[in-house]
Amino acid sequence: MTPVRLAVTPGEPAGIGPDLLIAAATRPWPVELVAVASATLLRERARQLGQRIQLRKFDANAAATAHQPGVLTILDLPLASAATPGQLNPANGPYVLNTLEAATQGCLSGQFAGLVTGPVQKSLINEAGIPFRGHTEFLAERAGVDKVVMMLASERLRVALVTTHLPLRQVADAITPAELDTTLDILQRDLQQRFGIAAPRILVCGLNPHAGENGYLGREELDIIGPALQRARDRGMQLEGPLPADSLFTPANLERADAVLAMYHDQGLAPFKALSFGEAVNVTLGLPFVRTSVDHGTALSLAGTGRAQVGSLHAAIELATRLCGHA
DSSP states (O other): OOOOEEEEEOOOTTSSHHHHHHHHTTSOBSSEEEEEEOHHHHHHHHHHHTOOOEEEEOOTTSOOOOBOTTEEEEEEOOOSSOOBTTBOOGGGHHHHHHHHHHHHHHHHHTSOSEEEEOOOOHHHHHHTTOOOOOHHHHHHHHHTOSOOEEEEEOSSOEEEESSOSOOHHHHHHHOOHHHHHHHHHHHHHHHHHTTOOSSOEEEEEOSSGGGGTTTTTOSHIIIIIHHHHHHHHHTTOEEEEEEOHHHHSSHHHHHTOSEEEESSHHHHHHHHHHHHTTSOEEEEETSSSEEEEOSSOOOGGGTTTTOOOOHHHHHHHHHHHHHTTOO
16 A cells, blocks of 8 residues: 655644654654654754654655654754743744644645644743634634534544533533534544444533433523434434433443544543543544544653653554554
8 A cells, every 4th residue: 555644743842742753753654754843853852862863854746655763754844943841932832833834734735644733832822922722723724614523532432522622601602503513414424434434323412410401400402402413313323312421421331332422622521531541532523634633732841851651642643544544
């Protein structure tokens, strides 16, 4: 099988993203990894970590080759200021977005089959004067799609979200019939087309405690969520819910589910990370290309120490490789 290229953005330069990418580059991969990053940053971080790595300039006209340990293809983008592990510098906020912009455009133009992203520091990008809610929203805007769905995946569990990075007081208003219809359609389609599940079984959380308890604890389940699930069943989907979120994530329930749909960020990701942290992958559904990411933050205190756990980035590369047809 002819190898494809995956763009990899290591994210915040003061965090552990560069460390993880250097570690990933020391092992073989059946795809070509293209680091969209600062060559100076990677060389300096490799030196600090005691790793030897050869950087090879990206050539869009050359045929993709499988990644060889210790040799990393790079699309070099300069830092605005030298990066010190563990020390945030708002001057490098635009650099982080430049790497995402270049990688996204490469995916949209067909240079890359998919994108794997390292952790970013949202606060730093905003402090640099650039409004930024997160990777998910940024990629949707650049790809020109109205709606994407954030899903965390591990070997034992997949959890998708109706709403993502919103203050909690805004969540209920954001759960509309249209939002639910679109989210369910994207989740169903990508589980079928990207994950190869012909008839996905999806468990759906309610919004309120006890899924509203027949309206006594909130009417969103009766007025909005329940009717949306029935419309989806009428379109042929296999759904259960709305279910109380506090008892949904039990082994017996999860054994019969291909995915769980949660109404908001912490409702779904708190139990998910309790079960799968360090081996999980963030997947953006609904994009015209594959995008996976780590399930953790920048871990500034671990940057440059060699103690960062590489499992999530390896899992993100492995899943992107499978979703691109190179299992």
